[in-house]
Amino acid sequence: MHELQYSSPTSVDEALEMLGESSRDPRVLAGGTDLLIQLRSGARHARLLVDVKRIPEMNVLHADARTGLRLGGAVPCALVGEHPAARELYPGLVEAAELIGSTQIQNRATVAGNLCNGSPAADTTPALLALDATCTIAGPSRRREIAASELVTAPGRTVLAANDLLVEIRVAAPARGSADAYQRLIPRSEMDIAVVGVGASVTVDADGTCTAARIALGAVGPRAFLAEDAAASLVGTKVDEAALVEAGRLASEAAQPISDKRGTAEYRREVAGVLTRRVVAEAARRGRERI
Amino acid sequence: MSTVFIPPALRRLTGGAERVVVSGATVGDLLDAVDRLHPGVRDALVRDDELAPHVAVSVDDVVAPAGLAEEVTESSEVHFVPPLGGG
Amino acid sequence: MSKPQKLHLSTRLNGEDVEFLCEARQSLLEVLRDELGHTGTKEGCATGDCGACSVILDDRVVCSCLVLAAEVEGREITTVEGLADGDHLHPLQRKFLEHAALQCGVCTPGFLVAARALLDRNPDPTEREVRYHLAGNLCRCTGYDKIIRAVLDAAAEMRST
Amino acid sequence: MSTNPMEEAPREYRVIGTRPIRHDGIDKVTGRAVYGADVSLPGLLHGSVVRSPHAHARILSIDTSRAAALPGVKAIVTSADLPEVRDREEALGEGSTNPRHLSHNILAHDKVLYHGHAVAAVAATSPHVAAEAAGLIQVEYEVLPPVLDVRAAMADDAPILHADLRTAGGDPKKAGTPSNVAMITEFEIGDVEAGFAAADEIIERTFDTAMVHQGYIEPHNAVAKVDPDGQATVWCSTQGAFDVRHLCAEVLGLPLSKLRVYPAEIGGGFGGKTTIYLEPLAILLARASGHPVKLVMSRSDVLRATGPTSGSHIRVKMGVTRDGTLTAVDASLAYEAGAYPGSPVRMGAMCMASPFAIENQRMVAYDVCVNRPKTAAYRAPGATNAAFACETIVDELARKIGMDPLELRRKNAAHEGTPMVHGPKHRRIGCAELLEAAQRSDHASAPLGNADGPRKRGRGFATGYWFNAGLQSSATISINPDGTASLVTGSPDIGGTRTSCAMMAAEELGLPVELVRPSVADTDSIGLTDVTGGSRVTLATGLAVHDAAQDVKRQLCERAARTWKCAIEEVRFDDGGVDSLVQDGERLSLAELAKGAGRTGGPIVGRATVNAQRNVGSAFGGMMVDVEVDTETGRVDVTRCTVFQDVGKAIHPAYVEGQMQGGAVQGIGWALNEEYVYDDEGHLENDGFLDYRMPVALDLPMIEPVIIEVANPAHPYGVRGVGEVSIVAPPAAIANAIADATGARVESLPMSPPRVLAALHTRP
Incomplete structure (x- = not known):
């Protein structure tokens, strides 16, 4: 692996600032289970890794039958599977989250990362599309919402700019039936x-x-x-x-x-x-x- | 007399014979005897006075560690076979 | 060429406070093995597909090849070297020996660590649950049979004591 | 000659047949065991290997200047640093090897012959710097068309890998023409045409099997240091330290005495660690840099550039009479050798029909070079491919004549005196006993039951044969002054052989097995010992241990006789001590004799060396397997599995079971999902454990072992050797189970979901 720098901001704003330093070729590190392999193989490049796991807002995991699901960008798949209300309300999404890799991988890999990695074969992506999930994207000037179905554009490519951050995924509460x-x-x-x-x-x-x-x-x-x-x-x-x-x-x-x-x-x-x-x-x- | 079995590829040297009965005290003796009857068989199996690296000899159904020097009995059956290796 | 940035980190490794210097590109696995002399944790693939490098990070089993050492500041790491209590083997270690659940032994540290993480959460797993939770640990020698038996037997013993 | 063991009263054993805990166990469960990659030395440098991105290309130039300029880089080597070596087959290592091919495989000379072929190596102060430097080495290639498949490689207009290669055993008229076919070997017994004429049913089919890898979890590694006087020491993961020494000496042009090889703990081998890749590079880099150097392969390197076993194309024709006599088999087998000659195709041919007594057999074996890595041994090399073909045809023939396939096998079972296709006859074997055990098993009579919806269940069975090997081994047993024993052998221990050997020593010496300390020595510390391979360690090294123990017992008797001032004929060793035959009740324990050894002639050290070729006992294995086939997706699940094996004598039954279970699961992986996938240009597309799909724990049921013990009369305990044959039957057994479930015959390995679904669509 080439030389790297590592940072672990504790707020979305701080992370965005780092992601804005384009001269340092920054990249978001969440679970890292795809990124570290890609960096080692040379499939992706970065000189600064911005570890978002210490940002409280990105660790939110909340689900209830009234407000639906809020899933922070740094929440590992294992936590989704262990969340009783998420299991109850979104069994398909949980099935997908629990199919990603091994227990070891599920303890690191995030649903947001699975989406942003842009693999055509990502397991949670069809599950999110079926649920009509939306993504909250924080950018340098404002936050915006986009449908999960529009995030990925091609294998390994998304609509996210280098200084965009997927903060949270939201799913509406399931309707009756x-x-x-x-x-x-x-x-x-x-x-x-x-x-x-x-x-x-x-x-x-x-x-x-x-x-x-x-x-x-x-x-x-x-x-x-x-x-x-x-x-x-x-x-x-x-x-x-x-x-x-x-x-x-x-x-x-x-x-x-x-x-x-x-x-x-x-x-x-x-x-x-x-x-x-x-x-x-x-x-x-x-x-x-x-x- | 011992029986030397001729590998199919060398039967063109023995006029098609699958086995040749000869006598001798060792595999080398038997092979020399076969070669006198059917010239060329020895050359196909031997290099530098030893069995070629891709050839082993089985005497009475046992792969013989001594090669050409392996002793045979009056009624031995001798086969030239590929050497075996394992995993 | 500039000297690579060195990070100074403090963590708890098998119950002991440790500090170390590392480069940002070094994985936790590399640091454990090359800097901290803990070679019990093995590298089988470096892509998270074999589980040989499994360690417990806080209370979760992870592949240490897919964790940057830089990420472990202030966290707690348990490796195979931390399973036994002094000379007193962990029941999993003992059951692996009694059931002949290892042959070459190179996957064994990862299996033990992953199995310990499983039993910490689920003290009474079914055979299928054990197989599911250990599916990220490849063993090429045993066909898994004796490993699964050893884990189930260790779980039973731990429940009864 | 050999006696029938069934007529002899079985010997009562005290240690053999028990299940003690392995001597290396605590080190392995606590993380203390030292594997090759764990070895560290002061001043250690780390290496990286530059590998070819092309499957077939001429090397035009190599520019190392940019890499050499990188701070931290201490040495770079290319093929220019390797001496020219002899270009002819030599008895080297386990079989025969062409030293020139070996050298060129370690570092490509003029041409690269596969994706991942090593071209250069670099040593630097850290693994990251070494990898960066490797990336800076610029190699200019002229890309050539690759040939990846045996059939394509045998075509007249195929691209040629080796301009100087001529077909051995081929048509003499083509003797001057370069070819990718390195060797053609024919075998024949009986009269095949007459055999087919006597048959009522004949089936002929062709089969393809994919190249597969041994898949040991520990990647290859080597650490070398070279002293200023040129003395080199190597630590590495190997199945045979003496083979590493011999092969390195050959490639580097060094006398054996200049090399000392320490076998580190080995993290799996299965045949793949019987040759060398990194060791000479580590030595060259250490010599050039003046520092010790460590090289460790990545998983991608392991898959791309170490020896998998051959993919193959096999045609088999067999005939049977209506009453169930197999009358003839005619087969041709073409195996991928990889980049250099030497596939196990001849062994495949010799094993193919060996479980059967068939009078008329003909096999033709083709060893074919292709632009893939040079193959290496893999557990019963060659036999699994052949059994997949033959054992599925036998199953189909049985169904055709309305006979239970197991019964057809039993009726035609090979036995002592049955000739094999290459001529020699089987010695005492347990083929019939194995088939009878399978017929009697719970599994055979258990109902299959029905599955849900599109899922169909089926049961299959197959057998497999493997020769096993003897070869050379050495052992020494030192009796310590406290009455314990130190046992030293030269056999790297992969599956628990240290403990099996210690058990044999303990059995002979009357010691508790815990008081025998076994260790595996380096090449300077024990006599020559061939590889841990060919299922030979418990047989051959075990024989050396047995004999060394006799040597110890003889010395103990001498010491007792000396103590009692009597003739040696007047004493007898029995159960851990020496009794006087003349003075009633006079006895000296081993411990007493050990303590007094200094006064009776010095230390007691027993030693023995063997060439165990005459002691070999062949092995039969079988698998009965239930599967569930999802007929809509082609996915196959193994739901029940019983494995049968004639082991001769199980020294440590748990380790024997472990070999049976582990081999079975490797065979299941081979059957269902493992394969090398190349693109049209010859790039390996699945060079990692994600897409090289070895079985995981959730894929499998428990694997029930049934041990059959038909003693090998040529071994003191009846041992045959158990490591390899367990892999042979599974692909055929699973194919037979799929056919039982669905009526579809899958003729290609792996029987992956797309292949099974395609077979379901085309079934009659």
Whole structure:
């Protein structure tokens, strides 16, 4: 690794100031589980690491059924999984957070970092997209909110400027009859990168009819994205077998996978449909329990 | 008399014979005897008066540590085989 | 060439206060091994995929290859060297020996540390929970069978005493 | 000649067959054990190796000037610093090696032959400075087209790796033509055409297996220091310190006496640490810098540039009669050697059908160079690829004639006297006993049950054969004045062999095993000992220990006789002491004799050396496995697994089980997910543990071991050796289970989800 400097600001403003020193080639260090590997391999460069883990505001983790979820940018995945209200309200997001790497990695890696790293295969990203999460971005002059679905633009690239900081992720409280789920296909049972990942949020009414749905696909395009036709096809159905098959078919159609070391395009397209069926069915099952 | 089995690749030197029955006290003696009957067999298996590095000899189903010097009995069966290694 | 910036850090390592100098680019693993002489923690991959370098940071198991030494100011680190109480082995260490749960032994420190972190949080794990929580620790010798048995047996013994 | 062990009363053992705690255990659970990367010396420098970014390229120039100018850089070496060595096969290390190939693999000379091929090395004051310096070494390449696949490499118009390589055993008409095929070897017994003519059912299929790595957790490392008089000392992670000494001497042109090699604790090897990579570089850098130098590979280096085992392309044709007699097998096997010749293809051919008594067999083996790393041994080298092909065809033939596959195997089981394809006959083996144990097992009769929805369950079984090795070993036992014993061998201990050896010494000497202190010595401190490999340590080093203990006992008897002033025939060693045969009740314990040794002739030291070739006992292994296949995604889960192995005699049953379980899981990884993935230009795309997918704990059930003990008559305790054969059966067993579950035959390894799903789509 090249020479580095390290700083650990204790406020967002202090962090932003450091991130503004472009001559020092600064970069945000949260969990570090992607960044340190990238710095060592030369895939990314930095001369100043701004460790945001000592900023109280970025360690906020709050969830309740009225106000929803506030998830600070430095909160490790393990804490999300251990948070009773988060588990209860956002089982799909928790499933995704608990799939990232090992226990060791989950104790460091953050949901925000998973998003900002911009991997097409990031597990929590489809889960966040399915929940229509928003990101609070602090920049040099002001704070702004953007949809999680708009943060990543291409593999490894985001809309964030060098001196922007993702302070917090927010998710609305789930509506009545609404629930989420996430599944991925990996060849092993742990310690792997999604070959396909699918997150879904499904809302059903009292007689089991779907009133709203969001389906997000990971690892089958240059970035995670919403499969809007597949989601729309569910609305008005009872989320029965025929509806699941149709949603799966449309998800496969929406997938734009490539062939790489982790799977062929053909395989990914097919499995995107399979997982969509399974994930939607699970989200709908959970939704029905919330009527 | 001992039986020397000829590896398939060398059977072109023995007119297709799969085995040659000869007598001798050691593997080297047997090989010399085979070579007198079928010239070229010895050269294919021996380098600098030792078995070539890619050749081992099995005498009565045991890979023989002494190579050409290995003693044989009246009824020995001799095979030339690849040397074995393990992991 | 300018001299690399040296950071001065204080931490608690296996219950002892320690201070050390390091470069910002040095990982906790490098500092433990090269600067502090604690070579019990092993490097298997340096990418967080094998768990051989597992240490407990405050109360959580992490890969020390993915932690910068600079990050540990004021924190508490437990390594394999800190598991035994003097000559008195930790039950996990004893059960690893009794069950022959190690062969080459190079993954063993990471497994012991990760298993200790698991049992600290969950004293009565199921076999599946043990396998899940140790999925970040690769062992190539044992096929995991004896390791899982040793952890379950240590947990049972620790619960009964 | 050999006697039938089944007819002999089994010897009663006091120590053998028990499960004492390993002598190195406390050091390993407390972090005190010293592995190669833990070695530190005053003034130590750290090295880094420059590696080729190309799979096949000519080196036009190497410019080290910028690196040399970096503060902290103390030495740089390139192939210009290596002497020219002989270009012909030599009996070197475990098998035969071409010293020139070995040298060129350590540092590329004119050409790089794989992605990651070492080109230069640098030593500096810290690992970070060394890495920076390595990045400053500029190498100019002329990139050449790579050839990555055995079939492509055998084509007439294939790019040629070695302009001077000619096919040994090939068509004499092509003897002058360069080729990537280093060797063709034919084996034949019986009359294959007649065998097929007698068959009622014949199946012929082709199989492909991917290149896989041993995957030891500890990367290769080496620390070297060179004294001003040129005496070099090396600490490294190796399966054979004497092989390191021999290979380094050959590559560096040094006499053996100028090299001393200390085997550090070794963090796994599985065959991959039987050759050298870093050791000569550390010596050269230490010599050039005047400081000790440490080199440690990254995981990427390990995967790119150390020896995995061969990927392969195998065609097998087998015939069976309606009543279940296997009549013929005809196979061709082409294995990737990697960048330099020397794949285990011949051993693959020799093992392929060895679990079976088949009269008519023909195999042709092709050793093929490709632009991938030079392969090294991996647990029963060559056998797993071959068994995957043969054992799945046997399964399919059984189903075709409506016979239980296990029963077909038992009916055709190899036994003592069955000839193998290369000619020699099996000696006493436990193949039939193993199959009978499998038939009797709980697992065989347990119901499979049904899985949910798209998941299907199946059960499969396969066997595997491995020769095992004998080779040379040395041991000394010093009796200490307090009546304890110090046991020294030269076998690096990976799986607990220090303790198995101590158990054999304790058994013979009548000592508690805790009072025998075993250690593994460096090359100056014990007689030559070949590698820890070929499943040979408990067999061969164990034999040396056994013999050294006899030497000790003989000396103890002499001392007793001297003490009692009687003839040596009038005393007898028994259970830890010497009894007088003439004076009733007169006895001197080992401790008493040890204490008085100074007065009866000096210290008591037993020693023995062996070449254990005649003592080898071959091994059979088997796996029964239940799987669940997700028929919509192709994912396969192993849900139950029982492993069977004829071990001869289990000295330390827990360690034997450990070898069986560990090998089984390596085989499961090979079966399901492990593979080298190259892009079209020959860059290794998965050079880390994230994407080189070895099994994790959650992937597996418990692995139930069933130990079968058919004593090896050529060993004093009946030992066969247990390290390797356990890896052979799993891929075939799993393929058979997948077929049982789904009807689909997967003909390529790994049987990863995309491959399984594709097979499901094309099943008949």
